[in-house]
Amino acid sequence: MAKKPIEPFLWGLFSAGGVVAALLIPVHLFLFGLAFPLGWLTPPGYESLRALASHPLARIYLFVLCSFSLFHWAHRFRYTLYDGLQIKHLNEVITVFCYGGALAGTAAAGYLLWGLR
Amino acid sequence: MKPGGLSGTPSHTAYHPRWYRERVSTYWWLWKWRYLKFVLRELSSVPVAYFVTLTLVQVHALSDGPQAYADFQRWMTHPVFLTLNAISFLFVLFHTVTWFNLAPRAIVVRLRGKRVPEFLIAGSNYAAWLVISAAVAWLILRS
């Protein structure tokens, strides 16, 4: 019985993350990273933003956005380093750093979003 | 005189020429513009991770109260962050465009035996992007 390869799953996760990142990050980064700080648009007030973000659906949305995007980064960055550094013995280090980082980020996201009530 | 370690060793070795193998440079991606564009596309994942970090910091600030959030907003006006955000935004846009343009190559949809043209698949992704972005923006701005 051949060991089931994990790569298809990791690639699937990378793809899902890629879709999520492509669809959602531009508008978020544009609003909170550029438009609001530069005064192009009026940002929502603290109370209303908090109310919006603490809605259960919003928290699930943010969790998916953060987690999937992180796994997208992990997979892509791992291959970039692998092709870029071309060093076999660093392969395990790279893998642990990337997916471990994504897992840690996912855990952090879960913790922070749970605490947002 | 031994063959270069590849499969399919020639059966006769009375005279075997010395093959020349060129080492691929670590900077192979700098030698062609197309390779560089590819590496930049792959590196767009770093601004993606940066955005997630920023968002989690923002969520944390939101949890901590109005003063913490006001501090966060002030940080965002700092030139260093504005620059980082602008560069990241460009990279994220690059990711979005390359992703939607390449998606049809992986997704083959056949209707009545014929393949749906690639621009329709890419187009529907762009359309979804516009609709979803507008919805998210509306939700945030109206609050």
Next chain:
Amino acid sequence: MAETIKLEVTRYAPERHQAPTSQSFEVPYRKDWVVLDALNYIKDNLDGSLSYRWSCRMGICGSCGMMVNGEPKLTCATFLSKYAPGPVRVEPLRYFPVVRDLIIEMTDFMAKLRSVKPWIIREEEKPLSEGEYLQTPEQLDTYKQFSMCINCMLCYAACPVYGLDPLFSGPAAIALAQRYNLDSRDQGAEERMGILSQHAGIWGCTFVGECTRVCPKHVDPAGAIQQYKLTAAKEWFKSLLMPWGAK
């Protein structure tokens, strides 16, 4: 006024040289000449020791692949006029060991083609009495594009992953596997998935896309590989959620 164009051709004679060098030749510049014509002129008139592969001179045999000004090209399909006034740099196909001058060692490529089992695999062979396999034009259409490969190896010369990792199966081999996977007569998809669903197979590919760009037959090997990845991912989730459904 006879016009000429300069060709800078890689020379490598292992019995005399440690590494390849470049030699310049002035060849006549004719509007309808291709690089192969120039090479043949050199061999016929200037230096008979120049060694290179060619055959059909019409873009179907896949023998004459070389690097022209750093791009993988079929020299029989690359016009000198595109590079006028020159010089035109002709080098052996990249990422392959060089045997002599413009000739590369392709045993690795042949082994990789063979490794994906590029033939119709049946669980049970149909007896002759049952007649031929029938296939509709729509069924043919699903794999036809991937069957157009002429094994010219330009895609391997374009693929940085192959250059960095010689174990990588490569674009043509994986596209060939897909050609059989998608063939309605074939039942070997699971077997090939076992062979190719690893780092040296489809997962080594990072969708650079150069292979498709240089393919003279528009096979789109990059597309084949991404479709293969999607299939593998779908299979993985299916076997996770519905293990009883596995064949």
